[in-house]
Amino acid sequence: MIELYLIRHGIAEVATDNIKDEKRRLTKQGRQKTEKVAQRLKKLGLHFDCVATSPLVRARQTAEILVTAGLSSQMEECTHLAPDGNIHNWVVNWLEPKNFAPDTKLALVGHEPCLSRWAEVLVWGEGKERLVLKKAGMIGIKVPETGSPLGRGQMFWLTPPKYLL
Template sequence: MELYLIRHGIAEDKELGIKDEERSLTKEGRQKTEKVAQKLVKLGLNFDLILTSPLVRARQTAEILIAEKLSSQLEESSHLAPDGQISSWLKDWLEPRNYSQNTQLALVGHEPNLSNWAEILLWGEVKASLVLKKAGMIGIKLPETGSPLGRSQMFWLTPPKYLL
């Protein structure tokens, strides 16, 4: 199984008095996310499902990916909110679904959460060494059997500037 961890696009500043969960993408954030999505389509990517954080900016990012035809399936999961834990997501969301090894899932969320999840999948612990830029993506292949924690392989790490 391949996971594509995608950070939301550029969002409104926190200082504007808007609750964090209600912050929207800016005009620039939408435009850049659309360009990144278009490039991913040109590269031949297609996701079986896009799973998004329920926060507005992540949901808007996921909707752009859907609009660009990167998937026809969209779901929300509180596991992808900023305080979500990968162990809970694996146990409560992923394992019960029993997806095939050919499945490609896009997970749209936040930093440092997504980088932390990637590091736990790759090295079994958070090392604070990966950074995922807004509208950037990390691709991780999960092993066919056993726990993916510390046993997965990264095959993609792309800052958005290379996809614009």
Template sequence: MELYLIRHGIAEEKHPDISDASRKLTKDGEQKTKKVAHRLQEMGLQFDVIASSPLVRAWQTAKILHNVGLSSQVEECSHLAPDGSIHDWVGDWLEPRNYSPSTQLAVVGHEPNLSNWAEFLVWGEVKGQLVLKKAGMIGVQLPETGSVFGRCQMFWLTPPKYLL
């Protein structure tokens, strides 16, 4: 199974009058995310499911990916919120679905979670070495059996500037 960890696009700055959960993509963030999505489509990517953090900026990013035709299915997943846990996500969301080895799953979330998750999947620990830029993507191949932690292979790490 291939797992694509995608960071949300450029969002509104933090402001006391706006809750973090309500921060939207900026106009520039929407435009760049659409360009990245179109480029991914041109490259032939197709996701079986796009799972998104419930925060507005991530959900907007997931909908852009969906609207471009990268997947016909978008689902909200609370484990992808900034306070989410990879252990909870694997146990509550990934394992019960019993995906086939050919599944391509995209998750849209936040930093530093996504980079930390990728490191934990690949190395079995967080080393703080990966950084995922806004609208960037990390791809990891999950093993067909057994635990995913420390047993995945990273095959993609791309900042958006290489897709624009």
């Protein structure tokens, strides 16, 4: 099984007329909280083979914090993790072609409601709008390394950041 860790970006600036959504950066508080979460994950012994991130600034900054904390040495931009990303396209165009080993651990840094919807599709085969992922929170799902993972995942972790601080 491949372990996927769906991680929502940290607290970011509010979109305004001067700051477009895709350019929003982590706030000072968002950066500090995300750094604390990353340090806690490291203390728990987590290490990701790759951190895939949405191309939006706040997600990239969150992914960079994970890498800087030593949770991974690889970071890759993945357009499928943008707010309008489609899980089916991600599976076919990103996950399956990479042919990951069974014990691979991947961090996917993105946005809500996309990540919680993805988690539902991976576990239940469809979005049910039941899961909520807080900023800097994480959902862990084990998926089979072969065949479509949709509806075949096993959730093993759902935690808001307050339980990691």
